[in-house]
Amino acid sequence: MIKNLIIILGFTAIFISCASKPPTQQENICSIFEQKSSWYRIVNKSYEKWGAPIHVQMAIMRQESAFQNRIKPERTKLLGLIPWKRKSSALGYSQAIDATWDWYRKENNKPLASRVNFSDAVDFTGWYMNKTVQINGISTSDAYNQYLAYHEGHGGFKKKSFNDKDWLINTARDVDERSKKYKSQLKECEDNFKKKFLGIF
Numbered sequence: 243m244i245k246n247l248i249i250i251l252g253f254t255a256i257f258i259s260c261a262s263k264p265p266t267q268q269e270n271i272c273s274i275f276e277q278k279s280s281w282y283r284i285v286n287k288s289y290e291k292w293g294a295p296i297h298v299q300m301a302i303m304r305q306e307s308a309f310q311n312r313i314k315p316e317r318t319k320l321l322g323l324i325p326w327k328r329k330s331s332a333l334g335y336s337q338a339i340d341a342t343w344d345w346y347r348k349e350n351n352k353p354l355a356s357r358v359n360f361s362d363a364v365d366f367t368g369w370y371m372n373k374t375v376q377i378n379g380i381s382t383s384d385a386y387n388q389y390l391a392y393h394e395g396h397g398g399f400k401k402k403s404f405n406d407k408d409w410l411i412n413t414a415r416d417v418d419e420r421s422k423k424y425k426s427q428l429k430e431c432e433d434n435f436k437k438k439f440l441g442i443f
Contacts, residue, residue, distance in 0.1 A: 262358075264309040271300055271424040272431035274309075282435040284361050292368030293375075294382045297428055299367050301385055301421035302392055305413065306337040311358045313337075335363035338370075342395075346370070367392075374399075385421035389414045 267273040275282040285296045307313050314333055331340040334357030338346070346366050347355050355362040371388055374380050377396040380387045391399040393410060404410050 262311045264311075268304055268308065269420070269423070271297065271427045274300070275431070275435055278360075279438075281360065282432075282438075284364050288364045288368035291365070292372040292382075294368040294371040295425070297424035298382060298385045298388060298421050299364060299371070301417050301424055302371075302389055303335055303363070303367060304420060305389065305417045306392075307335050309335060311335055311360065311363075333357045335360055336366050336370075338363075338366055342370070386414050386418040389417040 265274045265277040267277075282296075285299055288294060288299060289296050303309060311334055332338065333343075336357060338357055343355075343357060343366070346369055347353055350365075350369065352362070355366070357363055357366075370392060371382050374388055374391045374396065375382060378387075378391050378399050380391060380399075382388065387399075390404050390410070393414075394403050398404070404414075
């Protein structure tokens, strides 16, 4: 019986490892959804709930974590050598920090939501983008400014804290370009994912 339990636990560990492994060919959204069969349904659900386009959500998450579920910011160096504190409390697919994640969980009554869970992370991203519409008046289709608000926070965006960060401006441009590319690619394959979702084939 113990032997069987060890085998089951081993297969479970392998399954979890494969399930959380980031997709390859991340510059093609069709390839991403082909590799991760449940992801289209999850991101589309967030779109229907929060009005955040699939291609924008995916472009933001691709930039933040490259779809790695347990990634954290690198550590700072003490005296330039010794690994020290991390740059922020960001974690997971969405790279949400502790305070913002707690805000999301409380407002949506999701005390068990986890940043390493793709479904929760996507719902967070859609929710945050919707908040950006309400607070900053930025369209959910505006990937460039949505990313700036996502990275700097709603207050930081209002203060235009990004103006003296050339690297961030360039990153936001990259997100915008990737979003446009994802949108174009999705037009070619989305019907297939919709049919699979509806059980047509």
